[in-house]
Amino acid sequence: MKTISRVAVAAALMAGVAGVAVSTPAIAKEKKAEQKGPALKLSKEVQGAAAAAQAAIAAKDFATAGTQLATAQAGAKTDDDRYIVAALQLQMEATKIQDARAANQTANDAGLKAPLEALVANPKTPAVDVAKYNYQLGIMAANAKDNAGAINYFQRAQQLGYNDPNLPLQMVKLKMDAGDVAGGSAELEKAIDAQVAAGQKPSEDLYRYAIAKTNQKKMGPQTAGWIKKYVVAYPSAKNWRDGLVTYGMTQSSAVTLDKGQKVDMYRLMRATKSLADQYDYxxxxxxxxxLGLPYETKAVLEEGKASGKIPASSASANDLMRVANQAIATEGSLSGVEAKAKAGANGRVAANTGDAYLGMNNYAKAIELYRVALQKGGVDADAVNTRLGIALANSGDKAGAKTAFAAVKTAPRADIASLWTLYLDNPPTA
Incomplete structure (x- = not known):
């Protein structure tokens, strides 16, 4: 038989693909029934009409088949009788659909519902077919935009052991479309984990789908989790940038970051080589x-111009370079400030001096001053540990950086630190 369209998600889910063909047991003689379907004992009133209906279906004489099936249905007394009537009704409707599609005509599958429901409810229907027919009913409900009904049918099919590889993804889209984004996200995570366990590479579109859906619902922690999974599975520079921007760099991002936190995200973009254009730089x-870091300002502008991302004629970049150079000249040496920081009653000056050294790419000094700041206290420990981790990462001390990032405990810095840690293990591939 021809197939029924499925629900899909993203590239694997968003486009309709072929479904599972409808199968029905054949009847004619009792011996044949015993070979191909359940052993049936039909009432005399049903046996003749059912055999005539089957012959009419084979001959594509659907008017006669319908009349004979109505007679059989009227005389049905047992589950065996009702089973064979529903099976033949299903066969007839499926044959009509096959013929319509072969003739490039619109195929209406509404006639499949009643016999499928009857077969699902009939104790004579083999368990494997009950699972398959629930799946078919789920497809029909999904195509009719009855998401709740489709979910129920699909769940029954799963419980009965139906294992079509697309079923988990169909469940994802149905739940997402019904507004149960948390449930859909959980289903998608299970589906992806199953694909990975089977040695398969989940589609990139699945991660992007989950990120978009959870972010639309302002589910910050879930969005952050999917971004992390995405850059681990597909760690390209573009994907790193897309993930970081979605996480916290725009008004529609998953979380709201302050300027200092966004600078640490820009530092991660710089490390992943994912600063994309003039605006980024x-x-x-x-x-x-x-933030008072003119050395870093100058270094970023020079890098942007060298990459060709910032045009030499950019008035805003040139003006910013001019004031950054003035600030550097005014600032002078940090040695005096460094001594004051080490002698201070708390770690605030040390932390600020560490920031200055980090902007100068003097990672050894930055690391030293950040550790002084943490020892003295009186600072935002999560911010200092984030930047200590950045300095250690940029200096090549991967293990030390991971230790510093692991010490960051509160959101959103904990996610920023986690993204930096992921970068250390999943640098961009291109």
Whole structure:
């Protein structure tokens, strides 16, 4: 028989693909029934009409088949009788659909529902067919936009052992479309884990689908979790940038970050080579300047120009470079500030001096001053540990960086630190 369209998600889910063909047991003689379907004992009133209906279906004489099936149905007394009537009704409707599609005509599958439901409810229907027919009913409900009904049918099919590889993804989309994004996200995670366990590579679109859906619902922790899974599975520079921007760099992002936190995200973009364009470079440079880090401002602008992302004629970049150079000249040596930081009653000056050294790419000094700041206290320990981790990562001390990032405990910095840790193990592939 021809197939019924499935529900799909993203590239694997969003496009309709072929479904499972409808199968029905054949009848004619009792011996044949015993070979191909359940052993049936039919009432005399049903046996003749059912045999005539089967012959009419084979001859594509659907008017006669319908009349004979109505006679059989009227005389049905047992589960065996009702089973064979429903099976032949299903065979007839499926044959009509096959013929319509072969003739490039619109195929209406509404006639399949009643016999499928009857077969699902009949104790004579083999368990494997009950599972398959529940799946078929789920497809029909999904195509009719009855998401709740489709979910129920699919869940029954799963419980009965139906294992079509697309069924978990169909469940995902149905739940997502019904507004149960948390449930859909959980289903998708199970489906992806199953694919990985089977040695398969889940489609990139699945991760992007989950990120988009959870972010639309402002489910920050779930979005962050999917972004992390995405960059681990597909760690390209583009995907790193897309993930970081979605996490916290725009008004529609998963979380709201302050300027200092966004600078640490820009630092991660720089490390992953995912600063994409003039806007990225100039915004990053402006914010470091705003935070009093002119050395980093200058370094970012120079890098942007060298990469060709910032045009030499950019008035905003050139003006920012001018004021950054002025600030560097005014700032002078940090040695005096460093001594004051080490002698301070708390770690605030040490932390600020560490930030300055980090912006200068003097990672050894930055690490030293950040550790002084943590020892003295009176600072935002999560912010200092984040930047200590960045300095250690950029210096090549991967293990030390992971230790520092692991010490970051509160959101959103915990996610920022986690993303940095993922970068250490999953650098961009291209």
């Amino acid at each position: 100039e915004t990053y440079a402006q914010w470091t300047y705003d």
